Structures are given as structure tokens and as C-alpha cells.
Amino acid sequence: DTEVTQTPKHLVMGMTNKKSLKCEQHMGHRAMYWYKQKAKKPPELMFVYSYEKLSINESVPSRFSPECPNSSLLNLHLHALQPEDSALYLCASSQETGVYTQYFGPGTRLTVL
Amino acid sequence: AQTVTQSQPEMSVQEAETVTLSCTYDTSENNYYLFWYKQPPSRQMILVIRQEAYKQQNATENRFSVNFQKAAKSFSLKISDSQLGDTAMYFCAFTYNNNDMRFGAGTRLTVKP
DSSP: OOOEEEEOSEEEEOTTOEEEEEEEEOSOOSEEEEEEEOTTSOOEEEEEEETTEEEEEOSOOTTEEEEEEETTEEEEEEESOOGGGOEEEEEEEESSSSSOOOEEOOOEEEEEO | OOEEEOOOSEEEEETTSOEEEOOEEEOSOSSOEEEEEEEOTTOOOEEEEEEETTOOSOOEETTEEEEEETTTTEEEEEEOSOOGGGOEEEEEEEESSGGGOEEOOOEEEEEEO
């Protein structure tokens, strides 16, 4: 089973709202990732968690706040977003960081009004 | 720095025919993985095929196969007996360390009936 799930599928929020994206995997993977993907562009790495600890933050603004409560769950907390943050947010997981295959979830389509 | 180049923004193929998507990359690393991911309109990133750099034999997965030329740093994807469900954006990706997965710009493939 190579399933990564993400909720919600779609999210519309105002610039003053606080919302969260959720990602879950039950493959026993110890590395999880958040990517941002704009239309017709490749995914861009935002955060990497390895063994539930943040290992990479690719200079992402503080209005995006990741959280890894346990090895199966990854959250992305959103606050005071801008319209240009509208995008597809993809979660992925892999056995570990290093040279392993990443498996992606279906994504959350975020629209910021 | 690692780079991945897909020089074909768009391609089309008739159903049941064969099509080849091109990808070149640049790296000084010796141990790495190469991937082809498919992203249909449903937007889920689906792993199509994976190639470990240390393996000389080209990877195959049913109708999908790669031509991996390590010295030339080339990694093309051949889709045989194309099906309508193959219509998608195809991303070539490279990693030597999952903290730094690099994607190409993508090739939009349309399979015509």
C-alpha cells in the first residue's frame, strides 16, 4: 500500500483566516514533505520532516507553519495568507530521507481570497 | 547544482501508438535515483517508473520503459500502446538526497483517440 491521504481536497480562505491542511500515511515512512505547486509548474519543496523533526525549511514565510505530531501525520497550519499563496499543496512521504522514492498524496487545492 | 531539463513542453500521440518523452539532467553525484511521475487532471502525482543510477539495466513497468544513458545524463520515457488514460503532465525528477528532489518543467502529453 503506497497511499498518502490529504484533507481537505479543496479549501477557500480569506486573508485573515486560520486553517490547517492534514496529511497522513501508514506505510511506516519516517520522512514527510510539503510541496507547493502553482499551475503548470513543477512542485517546489517547502518543508522536510525526518523522524518527526523539521530538517529542511526552504525559506518559507512564517505564515506557513508545519507540524509533525507523530510519524504518520503531518499538518500545515496557515495564517494570514496572501492571494499569491493560492496553489496546490502536495504532501509526500518516503522511507527515509536520502535516496528513496517519494509517494505523493492527491493534494489540497487552496484558494486565498 | 543539480538540474533537470525537459525540452518538450507539449506532445501528442495517437491511441495505441508509441511516444518517447525526453529528459536530461546534470549532476556530479554518482549515487542517485531518477523518476518519472505522472500528474493527470485529477492532479495526483503518480510514480510511473524509477531508475537507480548504479543499475545498468533499463527499468520497465508494463507499457512504460526508460532509456537511461548515464554518461550522456539522459533519461527518456517510452510509453508503448498509448491509452487515453495516459493523458497527463509528466515530470522527470532527480534525487541524490530527498532533502533536494529536483523536478523538470514537465511535458504535457495528450493521447488522441
